[in-house]
Amino acid sequence: MQPTNSGVTVVGRATVSTASDRVRLHLAVEQQAESGADALSRSAEAARTLRSTLRDAGIDDRLVQTVGMSVDARWGDQQQVVGYVARQRFCAVTDNIEQAGELLERLGRAVGDALRIDNVEVYANDPSQAQLQAQNDAFADAAAQAEQLARQAGRSLGAVRSITTLDASGGPEIYGRSLMAAGKADAFAPGQVSIDARLQVTWDWAD
Template sequence: MVGSRYGPGPSRSGPAGPSGPVHTGSVTSAEQPDGVTVVGSGTASATVDRVTISLAVEVVRAEPGDAWTVASGTATRLLAVLADDGVDARSVRTSDLTLGPRFDFNGNRQQLVGYQAGQRLTVVRDGLHGIERMLTDVARLGGEGVRIEGVSLTPGHPQDALTQARDAAFADATAKAEQLATLAGRRLGRVRWVDERPAGGGPRPMMAMRAVAAESMPAATGDAEVGVTITLFREFAD
């Protein structure tokens, strides 16, 4: 993900390439004022309230038409199960419709064993109520060619947590700049530029397993940690 930079930043010179300027060489004192560059980080917790489920339908039959017909029927039953569990049709996306030969390999020889038809579906649902029942109902179709490929629990609305993490990151960077200036016997001036980037590849789940009925598939709920990293440059005022 591309970060955000606020302020002009240090000026650099160098030859321009086909994809834009290429910065080379060192920054001189005339190009960048005397000061200190620091990195601050901050995190905050966001409520996990969105689930994304990746599903696959795969059917193998001796004839391609039979494979396609059975796979279509299985997908129809899967969509019906999702609808019965309260999933809106607009929250289901179908992709990767496939039909082709299926081979088994024995040494250097391949043997046609049938034709495989299938598709993949992605289900996005806000709110975790009933998710255990939905996963269990889908799993019961597994013998008919349905597979749960993955379940992702994430914050649906992390904006407030990102704002808190950004505040914490800026405060962390400012405290570091003040400490370094004190150690150097200097007085800090204005912020020259600020660069922001997400920390650690997105929200990190802090899961607490919740007990559910024995006949249901358990799902982990809880909070997720979002992070922000800020780099800033402060001029020396003296």
């Protein structure tokens, strides 16, 4: 809070929670073989199984994206190549958040030991209303601070001169949580998403 001869500048803060309604799965399949070609072929087969399982679970192909592919040598103790490992990475989004844990189980059964779960993100697909509420609450917080400062200074607040949105380390946080695979369906807890807002507001003095 900073009163000046020409007015007062304060920073208002607010946090609003909203329900999570989307899950983004960061998945991968990984296979090893003596040759790079065989490792790649095996990983491709595992990838087909993964995509088929996602499709059977109701996830549209348009919501599944290949985000990476690699084939690397495996090195033994004597710094000699002992085989190769192939990895394909995918990102899939589902709005069936209640069944996300069950989906992970289905993938585990179908793909087997080739499945890798790199991360699971729970988020709000449309946080705009919560963002607006957070900004309104942040402005109200700024106004309360400014009014308190004005009383302490024996002054009256005039018009708002400027409003600046700050990235509250900041700014609205759309992905409120990040968690690893949850196993059993009833162990998957989506929770809520926290939306943060910070506004720097400057008022002129009225007198």
